[in-house]
Amino acid sequence: MRIVVLISGGGSNLQAIIDGCNQGNIAGHIVGVISNRPQVKGLERATQSGIAAYTLDHKAFDSREAFDDALAAQIDTLKPDLLILAGFMRILTPAFTQRYVGKMLNIHPSLLPKYPGLHTHKRALEAGDSEHGVTVHFVTAELDGGPAVIQAKIPVHADDTEATLAARVLEQEHIIYPQAAQWFCQGRLTLQNNTALLDGQPLN
Structure with a gap:
């Protein structure tokens, strides 16, 4: 499985996912890490693990919709099977959540x-x-309201x-x-x- 991880900060949960993949406890590999904030620790973690790291600064966009459109475009180039939100501190638009419904976890x-x-x-x-x-x-349009997994x-x-x-x-x-x-x-x-x-x- 191809995994993309979205972060906003230190990335300790990202590290747990990286370790799980490296140790064979997760049957997938991370193909990209995307942060909405530049120069955060999580981006360093990705780079140190040889994972492609991308910054998409939400402050550079004039609306939530414009940011989400650019984020979706970046995600789609990586062709993920699973999207993992790991301390991603953005409220996502309904259009974005619907695009990845059923394959996005928070x-x-x-x-x-x-x-x-x-x-x-x-x-x-x-x-x-x-x-x-x-x-x-699972992530749905309702903030922190999608069906619980564990x-x-x-x-x-x-x-x-x-x-x-x-x-x-x-x-x-x-x-x-x-x-x-x-x-x-x-x-x-x-x-x-x-x-x-x-x-x-x-x-x-």
């Missing part, structure tokens, strides 16, 4: 449908939640801060995102009628 640091959007760790702490976590989901849960400790919670959630991200990518690359994970299926069975 990871979000909350137990969706709880806490779509930003500041998830802060919101979990303020709500007094006893558990928190992370979700891999979640990892962690307990919230009495002395947790946003930083400690974020660090423990990130550890889980690096486990479940390569797992979801492997399921997709094996042909086991599909999206049908807005339902995520694993081996033909709906995922709850």
Whole structure:
């Protein structure tokens, strides 16, 4: 499977996917990494691994639609089977999400449908939640609202801060995102009628 990864920052989840491919735990290879921000750590990670790295600065475009059109054009030159959003901090237009529906995954640091959007760790702490976590989901036009594929849960400790919670959630991200990518690359994970299926069975 040909994989394209979209990033905006440090790329630790990108690194987890790179490692999964290199170690044979993901039946695919990354053919390109695209960042909407220049000179981020994730681009270095790609280059150091011999992966083509591209910058498409969203600030150079006068509208969300213009950026998404240029992004889609760049993606299509790479002919991906799977698009992975790894800390890609852009809200994508419905036209873009529809173009790649069923082959685009995102990871979000909350137990969706709880806490779509930003500041998830802060919101979990303020709500007094006893558990928190992370979700891999298919991308649809609804922000952080696509069908969930896999979640990892962690307990919230009495002395947790946003930083400690974020660090423990990130550890889980690096486990479940390569797992979801492997399921997709094996042909086991599909999206049908807005339902995520694993081996033909709906995922709850």
